Amino acid sequence: MDNGIKTKLLRQEEEEEGDLKERIWVESKKIWRVALPGVISRVCAFGTIVVTQSFIGHISDIDLAGYALVQTLSVRFINGILLGMSSATETLCGQAFGAGQNHMMGIYLQRSWIVDLITSTVFIPVFIFGTQIFKLVGEEEAIAKSGGYLSLWFIPFVYNFVFSLTIQMFLQAQLKNMIIAWLSAFQFAIHIPLSLLLVYKLNMGVAGAMIALSLSSWFLVIGEFIYIFGGWCPHSWKGFTAAAFKDLLPVVKLSISSGVMVCLELWYNAVLVLLAGYMADAEVAISAFSICLNINAWEFMISLGFLGAACVRVSNELGRGNAKAVKFSIKVLLGTSIAIGLFFFVLCLVFGKKLAYVFTDDDRVADTVSDLSLLLSFSVLLNSIYPVLSGVAVGAGMQGAVAIVNLVCFYVIGVPLGALLGYFTSLEVKGIWIGMICGVLTQTITLIYLTWRTDWDDQVKKASERLNRFYLNSNENPEQISNES
Structure with a gap:
């Protein structure tokens, strides 16, 4: 009898283990279907910024510092606002797709x-008055003038964010973001030869590098427009409609909370670069710090792919009313992302000291980057955890709570600690980075606790209420409803 019970229990355990493996495999396929195109598109899109920095770095050390200042402060400032506000599109489109209300997605896109x-x-005006702003915050005059000149070149580039970010989230929510991956890969492929042509062949220098950046970024947007307007989204894009101007206030409210959440995260690094600019050798400090931040941010684009996957999986399952699937998806997402983070952690430890020469010929900058390589590795590892949890929050529409967490962890803990270690110890730039890591670590622990304590059944109810509030009834647009049925 005992042997029979043991055999039965063993079989049950094997079946459960087999069932678990199957569930993990199925969930992983769903995750990668969203994450892989997101990773490719974000790595390639940010890669154009990094490539441009590399070209400018080999033209002039002052312009490298100026570019770093604009890209890390001004561009990140605007990008943070637009990315954050666009994540409201991600929440709404993801939940609408999960609930089968596809016709609402095009309206959400137009509202965004x-x-x-x-x-x-x-x-x-942040870009128009770049020089004056940089002088006002105490940057060296030569770096401020270079930054002000480059700021003007960034204006056409910044406007591409309005469309590229929102369209990516619109397509991602309906699992059609592979087209963005292909377009982004092609964008990156043409950006390098275009930069070589304008910078060296036509001898346009810094201006050539910036023109190449704007042209390649708008190529991506034009490709996205062709895909949407060309009929490849028949259920979610019904053409331009006056309904886009209705109920803008609730969208603005969600966009603002989303914007605050992401801005506090992205501006964190910008504040630290600003602190580096007050060091004794500002040119070297800013250049080295921004090189490490850009390496960190480039790897962070992989994590953003998983952030997008977390948002889509969570929002879709909440829209369907499946709280259990949400919790299981979070576990698989974290496990996958941490495994990738460990790989890049080791990679940065091994090659961290050699990366600086890709961006500069200045040995002083390279030595400073080398000193930061260990801290860079730990930052890369943390990148694999907190973006996934942020994506979970976006998918559930909990941006407001995460905004408070980011405010406290980054600006009450990280920045003051970084300033203390950077200016009142011999650590200097390394001290600023240690402060940054402490802020991120605190945020990560808090988000883990927040996710663990969330009542996902209650989030299902909230998602349903949100969809009902935004829903356009069939009397207003019967053609759309009939197409969906």
Whole structure:
């Protein structure tokens, strides 16, 4: 009898183990279907910024510092606002797709264009008065003038964010983002020869590098427009409609909370670069710090792919009303992302000291980057955890809570600690980075606790209420409803 019970239990365990493996495999396929195109597109899109920095770095050390200042402060400032506000599109489109209300997705997309276009235009003076702003915050005059000149070249580049970010989230929510991966890969492929042509063949220098950046970024947007308007999204894009101007206030509210959440995260690094600019050798400090941040940010693009996957999987399952699937998906997402993070952690430890010469010929900058390589490796490892948890929050529409977490962890803990270690010890730039890591580590622990304590059944109810609130009834657009049925 005992042997029979043991055999039965063993069989049950094997079946459960086999069932678990099958569930993990199925969930992994769903995750990678969203994450892989997201990783490719973000790595390639950010790669154009990194390649441009490399070209400028080999032209002039002052312009390298100026580019670093603009890209890390001004561009990240605007990008943070637009990316954050666009994540509201990700929440709404993901939940609409999960609930089968595909016709609402095109309306959400148009609403996001209206909100983001107005927002970006309001902040354009940040680029027009770049030199004055950089002088005002105490940067060296030569670096401030270079940054002000480069700021003007960034204006056409910044406007591509209004469309590229929102369209990516629109397509990603309906699992059609492979087209963005192909377009982004082609964008990156043409950016390098285009930069070589304008910078060296036509001898346009810094201006040539910036023109190449804008041209390649708008190639991606034009490709996305062709895909959507050309009929490849028949259920989610019904053409332009006046309905996009209705119910803008709730979208603005969600966009603002999303914007605050992401901005506090992206501006964190910008504040630290600003602190580096007050060091004794500002040119070297800014250049070295921004090189490490860009390496970190380039790897972070992989994590953003998983952030997108987390948002889509969570929002889709909440839209379907499946709380258990949400919890299981979070576990698989974290496990996969951490495994990738460990791989890049080792990679940065091994090659971290050699990376600086890709961006500069200055030995002083390279030595400073070398000193930061160990801390860079730990930052890369943390990148594999907290973006996934942020994506979970975006998918559930909990951006407001995460915004508070980011504010406290980054600006109450990270920045003051970085300033303390950077200016009042011999650590200097390394001290600023240690402060940054402490802020990120605190945020990661808090997000883990927040995710663990979340009542996902309650989130299902909230998602349903949100969809009902935004839903356009069939009397307003019967053709759309009939197409969906």
